[in-house]
Amino acid sequence: MQSKFLRRFLKGALCASFLAAAFSASAFTAGTDYVVLEKPIPNADKTLIKVTSYDCPFCYRYDKRVTGAVVQKLGSAVKFEPYHLETKAKYGPQASRLFAVLILKDQASGTPLTDDKSLFMKAKMAYYTAYHEKAERWDGGESDFLKTGLDAAGMSRAEYDAAAKDPKIEEMLQKWKAGHEVAAIQGVPAYIVNGKYLIYTKSIRSENGLTSLIKELSAK
């Protein structure tokens, strides 16, 4: 009699704990899928920051096939903010400045930064293709390097030099410096939600999985 009662009680407890687990369950866990940054990036609520470098093979793969699709699925839930890492590639500082100029232009014209028509996207893909597909290393120097991006964006060097003087460019580059420390944690690409949660690239299993994780973290 007693054992029957005990068995029923245990069964009930087991069911209850399963239910509780199901309700509170999240498919993602801190430490495995993402890490909470000790030093968060300030003023980054409801953003998806992506730190990249043009010389990083996986940044290229992700930007080509994943980032745009994920940002589109996220819709207006989060704002996409691409950061370029100036400390990694040989022409990192030049690339960062050029990307900042083009991002400002895109923002002024209202072109989304993941759109194929975006000047930033055009230049970035031109660098990726040149570096990763054609083994271009711009041995001719800085002007050689800038030419690749400017040609893709359809901007003249004079136009670029003038636009690069805008104080907003310096502001953006300063803001991107916050990405250096985050990039040191696991390398690039680095997806950061709300400036607080760094997603572990090795745990990203699919486009949909990444989208759900970003949605979940942005709502935290």
Added chain:
Amino acid sequence: MALKGDWEALCASPVDTLFKWQNQRFLWLLMAAAAGGLVFIAHAFFQNYLYMPPCEHCVYIRFAMLVMAAGGLIAAINPKNIVLKLIGCLLAFYGAIAGILYSLTLNKIHYAVHNPAGDFFGVQGCSTEPRYPLDLPLAKWWPEWFKPTGDCGYDAPIVPANVTLNSLQQWFVDMYTASGGWYLIPSLKFMNMAQACFLAFGTTLAVLIAMVVVWSIKAARANL
């Protein structure tokens, strides 16, 4: 002739022969020379002569190989000395196991990078700064050998524009450029760098295990 004799002895009484071998310098020195030699070839021939820059995991693999080589050298000082042999074994085992893990990671990265249409999810690319065990600042101390200058997953030659290659260099560079990186047989894209390293570490680990097992059997028998 001597080799044939050794082989026959190994087949006839494997435990005794292996025990004899691990008490001699030859195998330990062979391991040190093979591991050290591979690192030397990677640096002098592939990196410097053929302009194939090492990536992050490639420099970790160099580190693992050199730990193995150090283990071999320490044991070879006097393989009959238990303390030296234990230190040598520990280093060699560590190098071999760490090397296998680095090779497996590099192999995953290699596939992800070389198959743009394929799945690259679940693979972490390279870090911005190399991190060695115990936070050893090897990249600062010997940047020529331990600083990653290549991008992860790529090992094809990148010849600077101001360099003129001689005909032999050109022949090798063309061969590895055509295959898109290092392969044991480039024309067939047979066995990439990561797989070749895996084989080297795996073989060493197997020999080490055999030696330690034989050593333990003998030690146990002696105590019985």
